[in-house]
Amino acid sequence: MADSAQAQKLVYLVTGGCGFLGEHVVRMLLQREPRLGELRVFDRHLGPWLEELKTGPVRVTAIQGDVTEAHEVAAAVAGAHVVIHTAGLVDVFGRASPETIHEVNVQGTRNVIEACVQTGTQFLVYTSSMEVVGPNTKGHPFYRGNEDTLYEAVHRHPYPCSKALAERLVLEANGREVHGGLPLVTCALRPTGIYGEGHQIMRDFYRQGLRLGGWLFRAIPASVEHGRVYVGNVAWMHVLAARELERRAALMGGQVYFCYDGSPYKSYEDFNMEFLGPCGLQLVGARPLLPYWVLVFLAALNALLQWLLRPLVLYAPLLNPYTLAVASTTFTVSTDKAQRHFGYEPLFSWEDSRTRTILWVQAAGSSAQ
Ligand SMILES: NC(=O)c1ccc[n+]([C@@H]2O[C@H](COP(=O)([O-])OP(=O)(O)OC[C@H]3O[C@@H](n4cnc5c(N)ncnc54)[C@H](O)[C@@H]3O)[C@@H](O)[C@H]2O)c1
Numbered sequence: 001m002a003d004s005a006q007a008q009k010l011v012y013l014v015t016g017g018c019g020f021l022g023e024h025v026v027r028m029l030l031q032r033e034p035r036l037g038e039l040r041v042f043d044r045h046l047g048p049w050l051e052e053l054k055t056g057p058v059r060v061t062a063i064q065g066d067v068t069e070a071h072e073v074a075a076a077v078a079g080a081h082v083v084i085h086t087a088g089l090v091d092v093f094g095r096a097s098p099e100t101i102h103e104v105n106v107q108g109t110r111n112v113i114e115a116c117v118q119t120g121t122q123f124l125v126y127t128s129s130m131e132v133v134g135p136n137t138k139g140h141p142f143y144r145g146n147e148d149t150l151y152e153a154v155h156r157h158p159y160p161c162s163k164a165l166a167e168r169l170v171l172e173a174n175g176r177e178v179h180g181g182l183p184l185v186t187c188a189l190r191p192t193g194i195y196g197e198g199h200q201i202m203r204d205f206y207r208q209g210l211r212l213g214g215w216l217f218r219a220i221p222a223s224v225e226h227g228r229v230y231v232g233n234v235a236w237m238h239v240l241a242a243r244e245l246e247r248r249a250a251l252m253g254g255q256v257y258f259c260y261d262g263s264p265y266k267s268y269e270d271f272n273m274e275f276l277g278p279c280g281l282q283l284v285g286a287r288p289l290l291p292y293w294v295l296v297f298l299a300a301l302n303a304l305l306q307w308l309l310r311p312l313v314l315y316a317p318l319l320n321p322y323t324l325a326v327a328s329t330t331f332t333v334s335t336d337k338a339q340r341h342f343g344y345e346p347l348f349s350w351e352d353s354r355t356r357t358i359l360w361v362q363a364a365g366s367s368a369q
């Protein structure tokens with residue numbers, strides 16, 4: 001990737017490339033990365049949509065593999081110039097065990113780093129999460145904060161714990177010597193709640209609203225702001241960061257960046273209504289219909305039932321003490337660090353992001369997808 005090799009074609013590897021975000025990163029790379037020569041898509045579960053990409057001008061290689069298997073990761077990384085590591089177990093509902101979450105998110109990330117070092121891959125972009133910062137277990141608001149805002153990050157839940165540990169590994173690996181003698185350059189991107197085409201929780205809320213005759217019931221006060229960012233912009237930020245890591249290694253190496261765009265600051269439910277409203281749903285109540293303590297009680301009851309039923313059946317509802325805390329604690333970002341460091345500007349306006357998401361909810365909600 002030297003000056004003389006401007007026309008050199010690059011090999012990119014996207015782990016988790018068949019997930020919600022990963023698919024957008026894969027498609028974005030194909031559309032917007034002119035130096036792309038080969039795109040390797042690594043995932044435990046490969047999507048059938050990959051087949052259609054194989055007919056284009058860029059070589060697309062689908063690799064079924066597990067990030068917890070070091071040899072599979074090393075084989076996929078060998079010869080790649082850039083790795084975008086989005087693979088992760090996103091579970092805040094208690095579906096997977098804490099050990100499994102740790103294994104995939106922490107050991108999987110360690111395997112990716114070691115594979116880069118062993119095989120000589122120099123550039124690594126890691127998909128972190130806002131949750132490496134918060135909301136914390138004390139319910140402190142993070143109001144339009146940035147990467148330098150002081151905040152007491154206290155993690156107990158396995159998912160944010162694992163993302164925080166993995167992010168630290170990635171940042172600490174910056175500067176390590178990779179095979180061939182060059183330094184590894186890493187950075188971490190921290191999306192807030194991602195929305196857009198492929199967002200399964202949004203689709204689930206839509207279907208639930210349809211089942212309830214078109215009504216959803218407000219649970220969280222409208223004054224609680226929850227950060228959201230459009231998936232296309234998060235993908236674009238990954239592509240840009242990966243592209244600029246080489247040229248701006250000294251500035252970007254070892255840095256974290258919140259993902260942001262022009263999406264409005266709203267409560268989780270009011271934000272969802274931006275899409276579900278035009279799809280025919282209504283949110284009942286200007287204020288929460290149930291007192292907060294009732295929600296706390298129901299969330300605790302769900303956690304107890306999950307624990308009691310675990311030997312028999314997996315009971316993993318959306319409401320639990322952790323998701324209630326996340327949804328009811330203000331956490332929003334306001335920053336321009338990605339713009340200053342690597343020239344990021346959102347590719348999709350809020351209007352565009354909204355329209356694309358509405359069209360997807362309408363299509364996905366009515367199909368058996
Ligand atoms: N969805 C959000 O709101 C959000 C917000 C912040 C950060 N993130 C982060 O973004 C990344 C992608 O999240 P997503 O929402 O697209 O989730 P997702 O579940 O849709 O995608 C994750 C992908 O990783 C793959 N994967 C899981 N375990 C694997 C393993 N052991 N080996 C190989 N592949 C494996 C899955 O098959 C899946 O395709 C994650 O790292 C997540 O922590 C997501």
Ligand SMILES: CC(C)CCC[C@@H](C)[C@H]1CC[C@H]2[C@@H]3[C@H](O)C=C4C[C@@H](O)CC[C@]4(C)[C@H]3CC[C@]12C
Nearest residue numbers: 090092129131192193219268318323324326327
């Ligand atoms: C209390 C109920 C009314 C609603 C419950 C909503 C709950 C399922 C939602 C609220 C906030 C959501 C999380 C948030 O957008 C950010 C992230 C970060 C990311 O790394 C993984 C997904 C996650 C945890 C969202 C999961 C769903 C949450 C908790």
